[in-house]
Every structure is written in structure tokens, then in C-alpha cells.
Amino acid sequence: MSTGALSTAQPMAPVPLRVRSLRRESADTFTVSLDVSGRPGGFPFQPGQFNMLYALGVGEVPISISGDPGRPGELLHTIRVVGSVTEALRRVGRGGWMGVRGPYGRPWPLEEARGLDVVVVAGGLGLAPLRSVILHLLRHREAYGRVSLLVGARSPEGLLYRRELARWGKDPRLKVLITVDQAGPEWKEHVGVVPALLRDMALDASRTVALMCGPEVMMRFTVRELERLGVPDTRIHLSLERNMKCAVGFCGHCQLVPFFVCKDGPVLPYDRLRPFLHVREV
Numbered sequence: 001m002s003t004g005a006l007s008t009a010q011p012m013a014p015v016p017l018r019v020r021s022l023r024r025e026s027a028d029t030f031t032v033s034l035d036v037s038g039r040p041g042g043f044p045f046q047p048g049q050f051n052m053l054y055a056l057g058v059g060e061v062p063i064s065i066s067g068d069p070g071r072p073g074e075l076l077h078t079i080r081v082v083g084s085v086t087e088a089l090r091r092v093g094r095g096g097w098m099g100v101r102g103p104y105g106r107p108w109p110l111e112e113a114r115g116l117d118v119v120v121v122a123g124g125l126g127l128a129p130l131r132s133v134i135l136h137l138l139r140h141r142e143a144y145g146r147v148s149l150l151v152g153a154r155s156p157e158g159l160l161y162r163r164e165l166a167r168w169g170k171d172p173r174l175k176v177l178i179t180v181d182q183a184g185p186e187w188k189e190h191v192g193v194v195p196a197l198l199r200d201m202a203l204d205a206s207r208t209v210a211l212m213c214g215p216e217v218m219m220r221f222t223v224r225e226l227e228r229l230g231v232p233d234t235r236i237h238l239s240l241e242r243n244m245k246c247a248v249g250f251c252g253h254c255q256l257v258p259f260f261v262c263k264d265g266p267v268l269p270y271d272r273l274r275p276f277l278h279v280r281e282v
């Protein structure tokens with residue numbers, strides 16, 4: 001599924017967009033804002049969708065859109081530098097160019113979640129594709145029941161969007177719980193694993209939908225805890241990462257047994273994923 005694709009004449013050709021600004025999020029992670037001011041209507045997308053970002057002459061990688069779906073005039077991606085393409089994207093710098101094609105992928109089921117309590121669970125970089133969900137939920141707050149955000153990171157320094165997290169933590173419309181694997185004595189939030197946060201939540205399983213992204217081991221243990229609390233598999237949604245090339249269902253690079261993660265996902269309900277979650281790459 002794709003909405004508002006950048007180029008209809010050549011859907012596989014990246015469109016060059018200029019880097020408007022860069023912001024450092026942590027030692028290895030930055031958020032880039034791309035200039036879409038020349039496009040009527042900006043860059044509409046749905047929370048959970050991703051773009052293919054192309055570093056000229058180096059390569060192309062899938063990166064979630066981390067901006068606010070209610071502000072299509074601003075196109076944001078949060079990128080962790082792990083290898084050659086993400087390193088080349090970091091080197092582009094302000095005023096330089098990146099190639100972009102998208103948006104691609106099945107988004108978070110925010111329409112289905114209307115009227116329900118929403119538990120958003122993010123591990124590490126998994127907060128990037130969920131930031132747009134939180135911004136959507138806050139903008140349409142009256143349409144949802146209780147909204148909770150559970151965030152896990154290795155250390156306080158590894159947390160993304162720290163200022164925004166602090167602001168959300170004070171917002172009465174949202175319950176925010178943060179945990180890290182390890183921290184010094186100055187850390188006042190939780191220490192431990194993400195699923196443990198669920199035990200303190202007095203969650204009403206009969207009216208809860210869970211949206212989750214993070215390391216697969218974290219997601220497996222969190223799913224187990226949600227199931228123990230009685231949340232049905234059909235209302236637990238996970239965003240998956242797999243290697244991608246085409247992003248439009250042609251090449252099979254992202255195949256997870258019956259699914260092409262690029263077009264059937266990246267967001268999938270756990271009742272469909274359950275038999276395949278342990279499969280790394282095909």
C-alpha cells in the first residue's frame with residue numbers, strides 16, 4: 001500500500017530532496033528534515049510508513065517516517081548509523097541532497113483503534129516509527145481511550161527524543177513509562193526490561209490495542225506479557241524490519257514466509273505473525 005507516492009512517472013526512481021536540517025539524537029542517531037516546500041501538499045503519509053532513502057552513489061535503505069502526519073510540510077526521518085548507507089546519509093549534511101521514494105508500507109491501524117485504550121511500546125530506535133503515532137493520538141485525543149507510551153533503551157543516553165519524552169511525561173493526556181537496562185544513581189525512572197512495565201499498568205485487556213516496535217527479542221517477551229494479561233493477538237500489532245531492495249513487492253528480498261514485509265507490512269498483527277516471528281531472513 002502506498003499513499004501520495006513521490007513520482008508516478010517512474011515509481012522506482014528516487015526524487016532528490018534537499019536536507020533542511022539535522023539534529024543529533026544520540027551518539028549514533030540523528031534526525032534529518034528534508035525540504036518538501038516545493039511540493040504542493042507537502043509529503044502526506046500515514047504513521048508507520050517508510051521511505052527508501054538514497055545516498056547518492058552509495059545505496060538505498062528503508063527508513064521510517066518519524067514526523068507528524070498532521071504536518072505534511074515537514075518530512076522527518078530518524079537514522080541510526082550502522083553501516084555504509086546510513087553513514088553516507090549522515091555525511092550528506094545541511095543543504096545536500098538525498099534521494100527519496102515512498103511512502104511505502106502498511107501503516108499502524110489507528111482507525112481500528114478508535115474508541116479503544118492504546119498501549120504504544122517502543123524499544124530503542126523503535127520509537128522512531130511510533131513518534132508519528134503519539135503525535136496522531138495527541139492530535140485526535142478525544143477519539144481514543146487511555147493512551148500509554150512504554151519506552152525502553154539500553155541507557156538514558158540512548159533514549160531518542162529526550163526533550164519531547166519529558167514534555168509528554170508531563171502531559172495529562174498520556175501516561176509515559178520509561179525503562180533502561182542500566183543507569184547511574186541520578187536516573188529516577190525504571191531500570192529493567194520493557195515487559196515489566198506492563199505489570200504496573202492496570203491494563204483493561206478487553207479494550208486494549210498494543211502497537212509495538214523494537215528489537216525482536218523485546219517484542220517477543222512483550223507479546224508474551226500482553227497475552228498473559230489477556231490482550232487478544234488480533235489487537236497486538238508489530239512493526240518488522242527486514243532487508244529490502246525494491247520496497248514494492250517485486251524482488252522478494254524482504255520475504256517472511258507468506259509475507260512481503262515491504263507491502264504486507266511493516267506493521268502486521270501478531271495473530272498472522274505468530275508462526276514466523278523467529279524467522280530472520282529468507
Ligand SMILES: Cc1cc2nc3c(=O)[nH]c(=O)nc-3n(C[C@H](O)[C@H](O)[C@H](O)COP(=O)(O)OP(=O)(O)OC[C@H]3O[C@@H](n4cnc5c(N)ncnc54)[C@H](O)[C@@H]3O)c2cc1C
Pocket residue numbers: 050059061062063064065078079080081082083084085086087125128129240241242243244266
Ligand atoms: C521498514 C523499515 C523501517 C526502518 N526504519 C528505520 C529507521 O527509522 N531508522 C533507522 O535508522 N533504521 C531503520 N531501518 C533499518 C535500516 O534500514 C538499516 O539500518 C539500514 O538498511 C542499514 O544500512 P547500512 O548500509 O547503513 O548498513 P549495512 O551495511 O546494511 O549493515 C551494517 C551492519 O549493521 C547491521 N544492521 C543492519 N540493520 C541494522 C539495524 N536496524 N540495527 C542494528 N544493526 C543493523 C547489519 O547486520 C550489519 O552488520 C528500517 C528498516 C526497515 C525494513
Ligand code: FES
Pocket residue numbers: 243244245246247248249250251252253254255260261262263
Ligand atoms: S523489498 Fe522487494 S519484495 Fe519487499
